[in-house]
Amino acid sequence: MPRKARLDAPGTLHHIIVRGIERRRIVDDDLDRQDFVSRVGKVAVESETSIYAWALMTNHAHLLLRSGPAGLSHYMRRVLSGYAISYNRRHRRHGHLFQNRYNSTICEEDPYFKELVRYIHLNPLRVGLVETLAGLDMYRYCGHSVLMGRLRNDWQDRDYVLEWFGTKEAEAQKAYRQFVKKGIDQGRRPDLVGGGLIRSQGGWSAVKTRRRLGMREKSDERILGSGDFVQRLMEQSDPTRKDQFSPQQRSRLAASVVEKLCKKENVSVNELKSGSRRQKVLMVRRDLAKELVERCGLSLTETGRRLGVSASAIAKSLSRSAEKDFG
Numbered sequence: 518m519p520r521k522a523r524l525d526a527p528g529t530l531h532h533i534i535v536r537g538i539e540r541r542r543i544v545d546d547d548l549d550r551q552d553f554v555s556r557v558g559k560v561a562v563e564s565e566t567s568i569y570a571w572a573l574m575t576n577h578a579h580l581l582l583r584s585g586p587a588g589l590s591h592y593m594r595r596v597l598s599g600y601a602i603s604y605n606r607r608h609r610r611h612g613h614l615f616q617n618r619y620n621s622t623i624c625e626e627d628p629y630f631k632e633l634v635r636y637i638h639l640n641p642l643r644v645g646l647v648e649t650l651a652g653l654d655m656y657r658y659c660g661h662s663v664l665m666g667r668l669r670n671d672w673q674d675r676d677y678v679l680e681w682f683g684t685k686e687a688e689a690q691k692a693y694r695q696f697v698k699k700g701i702d703q704g705r706r707p708d709l710v711g712g713g714l715i716r717s718q719g720g721w722s723a724v725k726t727r728r729r730l731g732m733r734e735k736s737d738e739r740i741l742g743s744g745d746f747v748q749r750l751m752e753q754s755d756p757t758r759k760d761q762f763s764p765q766q767r768s769r770l771a772a773s774v775v776e777k778l779c780k781k782e783n784v785s786v787n788e789l790k791s792g793s794r795r796q797k798v799l800m801v802r803r804d805l806a807k808e809l810v811e812r813c814g815l816s817l818t819e820t821g822r823r824l825g826v827s828a829s830a831i832a833k834s835l836s837r838s839a840e841k842d843f844g
Contacts, residue, residue: 528819
């Protein structure tokens with residue numbers, strides 16, 4: 518069966534796995550490692566790609582990122598092609614270095630973000646590149662050391678990750694490290710590698726249980742997330758869907774819609790974007806979510822950014838609105 522085309526909307530959260538061709542090495546020494554990591558960061562800054570978690574092993578690498586305005590393919594092509602050319606020249610070799618197709622899975626943020634950060638950052642410990650969590654704290658070729666403050670990478674979005682664990686840096690670091698420590702005994706997590714129904718629902722037994730209860734959800738092997746999240750993404754990715762506005766027109770219309778409703782309801786745009794849970798703000802955010810997606814044609818991710826919440830929160834809000842409209 519032919520592979521499906523990538524889902525490559527800008528602003529989407531992706532878990533990327535890059536493997537050497539025939540599982541061969543992609544780095545031979547620290548100069549290679551520094552070159553690879555440097556390219557990951559340099560191109561991220563230039564393409565406005567947000568990097569949240571990463572780990573470089575001997576024959577593969579993991580990235581958790583949010584694609585920039587040019588999309589995922591643009592970013593990955595620049596990183597992998599540039600590094601492969603440099604590696605081949607340095608080691609006097611020819612031919613492909615990476616598997617022809619890297620693995621990319623779109624991830625629903627709320628249920629999976631923290632789990633993926635932990636899973637990715639535990640890879641060096643899991644494969645034996647370091648022996649202890651203390652060793653991982655200091656390991657240069659993994660984003661964990663950046664979160665712990667032992668290494669500095671300006672291109673890694675450290676603050677965004679730590680905000681998931683606390684409002685003050687020291688407390689967030691402590692909570693994050695405890696969370697990582699609890700994951701050591703979990704071993705490999707096949708439920709987090711790839712998408713589809715079985716992974717999103719935590720295994721085949723969970724799928725069968727839900728089916729016995731008459732609960733069926735839409736799924737896609739390219740997406741790790743709930744049925745509602747998958748449904749929304751697929752609708753936005755439908756090639757037959759015709760957008761009424763250009764990207765510039767959508768952006769201007771969206772800004773106008775947000776400003777008008779906030780003014781009408783006496784809610785400031787800054788409070789709306791702050792993630793406030795005040796009841797009045799929640800009501801305005803719910804109404805705007807529907808307007809921005811259905812009327813302005815914004816993606817879930819872009820809508821979430823304008824309203825101060827995640828893409829999955831927008832999907833849930835739209836689902837509740839649909840139930841209210843038709844229930």
